Amino acid sequence: MVGRPCLAENNDSWPVCELFDSESEANITANHVSLATSPPVEPVHGSLPTAYAKQDTASTADVTTDKCQDKHDIPVGIQYAMDINQYRDYNHLLRVSAYVLRFVRLLKNKEKCKQTLPSATELNNAELLWIAHVQREYYADTITSLRNNTKKYGALSKQLKLFIGEDSLLHTGGRLHNAKLDYYAKHPILLPREHHLTRMIVHDTHVRLKHSGPQSTITALRERYWIPSIRRIVNNELNKCVTCKRVDGRAYCKPLTAPLPRFRVIEVPPFNVTGIDYTGALYVRNPNTSNASKAYVCLISIHLRSDSCCTS
Structure with a gap:
């Protein structure tokens, strides 16, 4: 197999990627994905080993900005590198996103990969990155009003007492501030009901609970997310579940009675x-x-x- 002729020459004669302005930039853009420094966060799923979270404390994505950081105005965001509509499984989406963000981080720092499976921190950062993109897409005006403190929050913000949390995501206020609950249980993350990511999260929760009913699925979802009209969304997704359709089936129907025999009439x-x-x-x-x-x-x-x- 014959490659490009420049590979046989010195490294100085190799072509330079135009996506990088200089090696001294704090944030560089590769494959339209932005990287920045952020503190480690809690794992996404409780079933993941805690050892993964301890192994990797480096950040993999910036979930706070979606601006163009390149001088050529290249759009920045993982949504430009991956099409979320091509994925049906939520865990598959997070793992692929974690690999993409790891590749960009290793490319930026010029490091070698020392692990194979994505860590809990990488999965969590990938989830926060997608949620931040969805919220900016559907609630851009609300986020701008809360950051600028313009007091034009809208009916949804007043009803749910929305605020921007430490993870730069929209959370609901509620009245459970003094309860001994998890932070996400007291202040769930706001998700739009129309987005494909919301439907994947609902389906993943339903499967993780061993195909439980609508009420159990809603209870598990509200421990971390707040979805408007959640019951209608959950019922729609459960009606599409092939496994539940095969197991449940139709109720027993009494067969039609046969006509009386000749000798009786x-x-x-x-x-x-x-x-x-x-x-x-x-x-x-x-x-x-x-x-x-x-x-x-x-x-x-x-x-x-x-x-x-x-x-x-």
């Missing part, structure tokens, strides 16, 4: 239909001698007709 002369039945043995005791003996019963049924009615 047509009048016939007496003794035309007879029946006999034989049963035993039965043990009977003689009252005089107190000895037990066997007895058999022969039952003869004769179909009679009297005037307009039939008796047996």
Whole structure:
């Protein structure tokens, strides 16, 4: 196999990527993904080993800005590098996003990859990155009003008491500030009900709970997210679940009764239909001698007709 002729020459003669302005920039853009420094956050899923979170404390993505940071006005954001509509599984989306962000971080720092599986921190940063993109897409005016403190928050912001948390995401206020609950349980993350990411999160929660019903799925979702009209969204997603359709199925329906047989609806002369039945043995005791003996019963049924009615 023959490659490019420049590969056989000195490294100084290799072409330079135009996406990088200089090596001294604090934030560089590669594959339209922005990188910056942010503190480590909690893991996304409680089922992930905590050892992964301890191994990687470096940040993988900046979830606070979506501006063009290149002098050529290249759009910045992971949504320009990945199409979220091409994914149906939420965990698959997070893992691919974590690999993309790791690649950009290693490319920026000129490091070698020392691990294979994505860590809990990388998965969590990928999730926060996608949620930040969705919120900026649907609630851009609300975020701008809260940051500028213009007091033009809108009806949704007043109703839910929205605020921007430490993770730069929109959270609901509520009245559970003094409760001994997790931060996301007291102040869930706001998600739009129309976005594809919301539907993936609902489906992932439903599968993670072993295909439980709507109420259990809603309860688990509200421990971290706040979705307007959540019951309608959950019911729509559960109706699309193939596994639940196969297991549940339709309720038992009583079959249609068959027509009566001919001999039950047509009048016939007496003794035309007879029946006999034989049963035993039965043990009977003689009252005089107190000895037990066997007895058999022969039952003869004769179909009679009297005037307009039939008796047996």
